[in-house]
Amino acid sequence: MSLSVEGVTKRFGAECAVENLSFTARSGEPFALLGSNGAGKTTTIRMILGLYPVDQGHIRWNGERLTRKRVKIGYLPEERGLYPKSTVIEQLTYFGVLRDMSARAAVTSAESLLERLQMIEHKGKRVEELSKGNQQKIQLAATLINDPDLIILDEPFSGLDPLNAEMLRDVVTHYAKKGRVILFSSHQMDSVENLCRDMVILRQGKTMVRGTIRDVKKAYGRTRLLVTAEEDVVTRLRVDGVVSIEQAANGIHLTLTDEAVALRVFKILADHNVFVSRFELQEPTLREIFIEKVGGGT
Secondary structure, rough: OHHHHHHHEEOOOOEEEEEEEEEEOOOOEEEEOOOOOOEEEEEHHHHHHOOOOOOOEEEEEEEEEEOOOOEEEEOOOOOOOOOOOOOOHHHEEEEHHHOOHHHHHHHHHHHHHHHHOOHHOOOOEEHHHHHHHHHHHHHHHHHHHHHOOOOEEEEEOOOOOHHHHHHHHHHHHHHOOOOEEEEOOOOOOOHHHHOOOEEEEEEEEEEEEEEEEEHHHHOOEEEEEEEEHHHHHHHHHOOOEEEEEEEOOOOEEEEEEEEHHHHHHHHHHHHHOOOOEEEEEOOHHHHHHHHHHHHHOO
């Protein structure tokens, strides 16, 4: 199974919210849609859900136009919505019936999900009696109640403590192994890095970075040298392509734009009989790439 967004554009009057966006989310490989507020993530999700019409381009499921009749979709919105006076089991049964399940099938699915989320003992409680984190888990169960083919999670880690966040990662991994297509947006870069294979970073509707996380991190890698030298060598190393020079207890750390700059640095070091103790390619974190391309925090 696959979800393909092909050259999609969405305008609101003169403003272009999403411009020529393309990506493919595949079965079993969670896909990350990243960007700061106003980047176009929510607009993209709403087009996938059919809530906004596409002005240009196509959204396809297995090569055909995506419709709710063709694919079961589970959606966890950033703005949560539960009925506070209903019990947990009533709530989940209701959402299941809304998705064309029988009441009996919905109850069976709800109890299975509550077991997985370690919430079965709360099934008779009203939603308003639960902590924020547990309400989050009920919202997730409602998203998964009909065993959807396409799972869309918008900021799923919001409000979760580390233990529950780890449980959510396990749930996402479980559904990925079941072959589901999973698309999620999150500001929790560590979680994205650990869960997803492919990603796209948006800024003001435009695609800034796209590809597998491994390839993106490799492309934005920095060559880092650790050298032992006298302090007076530092000034000689301030050449084009040297991003930073840091004096540390174990030597001088040099960060270079690419490996080609290393040849120039090595010549300078050789001319001064400086011993290079280590040479390595340092892989940036996804957070560092995000900040570099978007120009702000998460």
